[in-house]
Amino acid sequence: MTTKVLMVCLGNICRSPLAEGIMRKHTNKQDFLIDSCGTSNYHQGAAPDPRSISIAAQHNIDISKQRARQLTPADIDVFDYILVMDEENLSNALALCTSAAQLDKIALITNASEIYAPRIPDPYYGGIDGFTHVYELLHDCCKNWLKKHAK
Ligand code: 4NP
Numbered sequence: 001m002t003t004k005v006l007m008v009c010l011g012n013i014c015r016s017p018l019a020e021g022i023m024r025k026h027t028n029k030q031d032f033l034i035d036s037c038g039t040s041n042y043h044q045g046a047a048p049d050p051r052s053i054s055i056a057a058q059h060n061i062d063i064s065k066q067r068a069r070q071l072t073p074a075d076i077d078v079f080d081y082i083l084v085m086d087e088e089n090l091s092n093a094l095a096l097c098t099s100a101a102q103l104d105k106i107a108l109i110t111n112a113s114e115i116y117a118p119r120i121p122d123p124y125y126g127g128i129d130g131f132t133h134v135y136e137l138l139h140d141c142c143k144n145w146l147k148k149h150a151k
Helices: 015-025 050-058 073-078 087-094 128-148
Strands: 003-009 032-038 081-084 106-108
Touching: 003 015, 003 087, 015 032, 015 050, 015 128, 050 128, 081 087, 087 106
Parallel strands: 003 032, 003 081, 081 106
Antiparallel strands: none
16 A cells, blocks of 8 residues: 655745655655645745755755645545644644544654754755755655655
8 A cells, every 4th residue: 555645844845845855765656655735825836945956956856846735634634644844834734633533644754863853944044054954854854754664
């Protein structure tokens, strides 16, 4: 069976597109369906931030064709795991839940980190260094999450 994993941030243009790209690179399509979205509709239909596209490209990951969309209550039924970037994403995603089974699907991606990281920080208003840091944190978290959920 395919495990469906949804990576979630606020805008779906900086962190979760990178997370989607990293997860896709390290999984195959038979075993995992990977998608991403944002809790907001601020950037609905937009391509990822150029800084995220650039960091991903440095690691041979093409995220340029992704388009931003907003998290819906239906997503929480469809996906098996909803992995969020920070506490604000967590409370916004939990607020859409209508059952205990849905609540159980939602977790901070940083729970899977081997290094201490309470959250994946929002890099939007900072410089390129913030995106490099986000990539490194996400790479560690995604790798460890997949190790725990390997098929
Ligand atoms: P993301 O970053 O949640 O990682 O996609 C952000 C992108 C846009 C905004 C905030 C965070 N914004 O306020 O427009």
